Amino acid sequence: MSDVLDLLLVFPNNRTRAYGTLAAEVAAITPPVQSGLTAAYVRERGYAVRILDADAREWLPERVGQEVAALKPRLVMVSTDHVNSGDVTKMAAATETVRAIHAAAPGVPVLLEGVVPSAYPKWMLQDEGADYVCQGEPYDPIVKLLAKLKQDGPGARVATREIPGIWARYGDDLVESFRAPMFHEVDKLPMTAWDLMPPSDYRAHHWHCFDRLDRRSPYASVFTNLGCPYGCSFCSVNVVAGGANFRTHSPEYVMKELTLLNKQYGVSNIRLLDNVFTIRLDLVEELCDRIIAADLGLNFWAYARVESVRNPDILKKMRKAGVRWLAYGIEAAHERVRAAVDKPSNPQIIEQAIEWTKEAGIWIVGNFIFGLPEDDLESMRMSLDMAKRFNVEWANFYCAMAYPGTKLYDQVKAAGVELPKDWAAYGQYSPNAQPLATKYVTSKEIVAFRDAAFREYYENPHYLDMLEKTFGRDARDFVGRILAHDLKRDG
């Protein structure tokens, strides 16, 4: 291998922007697994790679630019986020980082990849300054692009549709491509390059460690499946694939990574990164049996969907394997509101899933969204009251955003609804957060309702007593410290 660095994978920093004063103590520091998987895949094919997690290091774009100038890689890949709708709030940091790299290291080509770049490659090239965009998963497209750059030098030109997934810009000249095919045999993907992004750099969500707040690091995330078979209109998880694209790892594959993380890096706090962990219950059961037999003492959290939890016994087994937290996207209490975003979960099934989960001894994160298109003040109140009635151990309250790349975005854009003009306004905690206005409530009313709902939930003695009884005084005090931070909102 030569001394030339072929690929620098950059995860841009938007922690302060996304979480404001909560960034320092409260917000999790999550590993950019998509960068770690791409790094491992490209390295396996003989290229020299490094990861610069500017988010974990809290490096501003200018500092990243200086580092790129010093390293002079053949290519920089700036990733947003494949996993969450948070991708959109990464866009501000990502585009500032692209510009800072161009200023500090002219001639080093920069590629953007992630949810929004996959949805709008032309926009990213024309307006956001990228030299290349990857549409679809980046594994093979990046390897092919590096081979081209290595062979033809920095002046290499990619032709139209030459590399599936790779769009390019040379001055004003745009070179189009098409979405790269998805990687189907996911057990053939190498494990995340944890040596390039050590789990000691990361920190679990505070609630995930309510019973161990002094041990939030090290922290890691692992996929057991990729994609999601559902199609909720507000959600961006299938945008990179261009549609529902569900793939599973074998339990052997997952066990190998869990064992490495535990034995080599001392990790016990792990997020199962799947959009919905509980789709293939046969695989979940087999994985749980293996984890129980290995007795690694792990502390997992995972997303589930209420319909996918089809029997209480699997929940008991999951708890035995260390799945201590399940996050349910309940979104809204009113059926009309859920149905309008293609998530028509049956109310009895929601109640039953919550009851079974509590009975299994698994703690619950309830996710609720205020301001979905059919929401009015009364239905938003119903959602808050539902969260309070369930008295879940943690509740996330979000404002509905029409994230670019989603079906909802296309719907509201076609209807002429006003959308944010800058990326930061998609940030849930941004001062200028601008959620979708509905027929019944304004954007400002939704933000105000969400912020008041957060206080109402977490100041409620019924909740705080449950929290202290379950996790001890430290957890109650931690929530008190969160409440001491006032979210700054414009206007």
Ligand code: SF4
């Ligand atoms: S079930 Fe969850 S992950 Fe899947 S599309 Fe709906 S909101 Fe997204």
